[in-house]
Amino acid sequence: MASTVWIVRYLWLIPALPLLAAGIGALLKQRQRRFAATIAIGAMGISLVLALAAFAHLLHEPQRLFLNFPWMQAGSDWVKLGWMLDPLAAVMLVMVTFVGLLIFIYSTAYMHHDENFTRFFCFLSLFAGAMLGLLIANSLLLLFMCWEVVGLTSYLLIGFWYERPAAAAAAKKAFITTRVGDLGLLLGMVWLYGQTGTLLFYDGGAGCMEQGPLSLLTAKTLTGIALLIFCGAVGKSGQLPLHVWLPDAMEGPTPVSALIHAATMVAAGVYLVARVYPLMSVSTNALEVVAWVGALTAIFAALVAVAQDDIKRILAYSTVSQLGYMMLGIGVGGVSVGIFHLIAHAFFKALLFLGAGSVIHGLMGEQDIREMGGVRKWMQVTFATYAVGTLALCGFPLFFSGFWSKDAILHAAYGWNISRVPFYLGAIGALLTAFYMTRQVCYVFFGHKRRDPAPDPIAPSETAASDPHEAAHESPAAMTVPLMILAGFAVLLGFIGTPAWPWLQAFLEMRHSGVDFGQLAENGLLPLMLGSSLLVFAGLGLGWWIYGRRPIRHAADADALEKLQPAVFHALRQGLYIDQLYAQTVLRLAWWVAVVANWLERWVWSGIPLMVSALTKGLGWIDFSLDRWVVNKGFDEGCDGVADGGRLLARLQDGRVQNYLRYLGAAVAALALFLLLGHRG
């Protein structure tokens, strides 16, 4: 069936084109900047067209199409890979290609001055290819492979400015932290394969996400596998307790933060959970864990975001928090709830990051919000779009996508039959989200220019020239146009999933949907929406009241909350000391294990090889002595004897013919004498 549908047969082109672009980009010279950007953007553009075609194909008849093929033989079985197209994959494909394309275009301007421009686009394309491959994978194995490539590109791009020690360290941290989660995913995958004998998600009834193989598993096994797979999602999506890498990942270029660490890659964890949802949903415990982890992450990261000073770190913690919401949504309400927020979040968070990048670009690399202020005046497009993104993220009622998607999650959490605590956590998180975003916007865009009035003690003569606010400028069109497009979607996307017309949810669940305004009033939805709106207003108002009315005058001034509760504020600024906790426990443990292993390696394990080596050396010496003093000596002596004899005989053959004749004569004489005497005798 699948092979007859052309779009499925050519689905592999969607990830293959960016991969090809990455391959070509890797071979380009540093100077071929325009060509590198062109092929990267071109490949992404064609992928977008193909993704739209795939989407359109499913649009009038939502269905699940797949194409499997044998990959390699393991024992007597063939390991099969395959790709699939279902509404979930189609929606994600369109989102990733579209947001990716916009960010690629944005990057041409943002990275304009960077000398490693071609390398940047090579990595971006590689990322896009792997991410798209992850989305269409119909096999946990293929998904895992793409998952790892995505992790690699994340590492490469976080450490893109590798000459900065902080960036190199952040890249390593991201790679290693996500590897912890990936170990769980790998174990879960192996376990699943051991139990069901297949890693294909869908295989006409025989896939591991389908009823037949799933019914083979016991409840405990199912929960174990589901939780192990969730470990991978926890690592990739920055959930507690593996969130520590994501804020540090902001060391990478801002388009990377927008594309990988906000819109797409970190959402891959949520996508994974959505993809294995049939497995998760069979085991209620697993979904419970997902919901709790999501809720705790949402509230934790929102709290920490309140006290951050780096514009990108605030957004990073916000991303962690929103990913928590997505997990919560999947845990309590199912795939469609989580994915709706994922899609909406991808657009408005990409918008926020790109806006932040625009601000950073305009301020010549300044990232500390305390050093900014008044940016609204000379970056009006950035300000307007950033405001739209902020309102969408806060969930400003009715007109912004975040409102509808977050409300769907809160509504599902409210109706969760196990506990209502996640709902309250999520609601407080929503309040905090509105608060910290207002704080950030007030710091960055309102007030007036702030700059430490004291001249820079290190290089006083250069302060005037390098003062970022003197050189501040609005960003070029390649940056502002993607911002405006994303802002448009940040508003509009909300309307594809409202309770009155839950088109996206129905599409993901392969149902048909209709407009029904009566839904708004059912199930206590209206009071809930009212309540969450009030929370958002409260957050916005509180933020404005604390930060907007009296913006701080100098960058060194204490934060308003810092004056109020210094101890709490510092704890939050440090991310509740999670990093320090890990440094004290896990890292110290690892360090001691390394010390012990080093000692063992040096003195115990290597003792055996050393002994063997000494023994071998001894044997070698004996062998050598025998050879030199017995075998060689004897042979040499023999040879000398032969040579001496030869020399003696050679003396007889001196070339004087008459001597020979003399010997002959003497011999004949001796013979004659012998014969004569012998005859007599």
Add this chain to the structure above:
Amino acid sequence: MTPLTGCLLVSSLLFAVGLAGALTRRNTILVLVGIELMLNAANLNFVAFWRFGHHAGPSTGVIFGLFSIGVAAAEAAVGLALILAVYRHAKTTDLSQLTGRPQ
């Protein structure tokens, strides 16, 4: 003293003279002459044993001697040719210098 003994004495003398010449002369040609003398001593023995032997037939010792002389002639020709070749090569016929070793 029988005629045979006398013949044998003469041939022995002839052989000794030839041997002495062959051993002592430095000139290759004279060494060859000495060898010819020794050869003819042997021929003399053939003829003497034929003449004074018991079963003398017309075609025993004499024929042997004739063949031996013929071979000796051929040998002398080859020897002289060799000596000529050596002389052309080494510009000498002095046997003490013709050792085959570098001088």
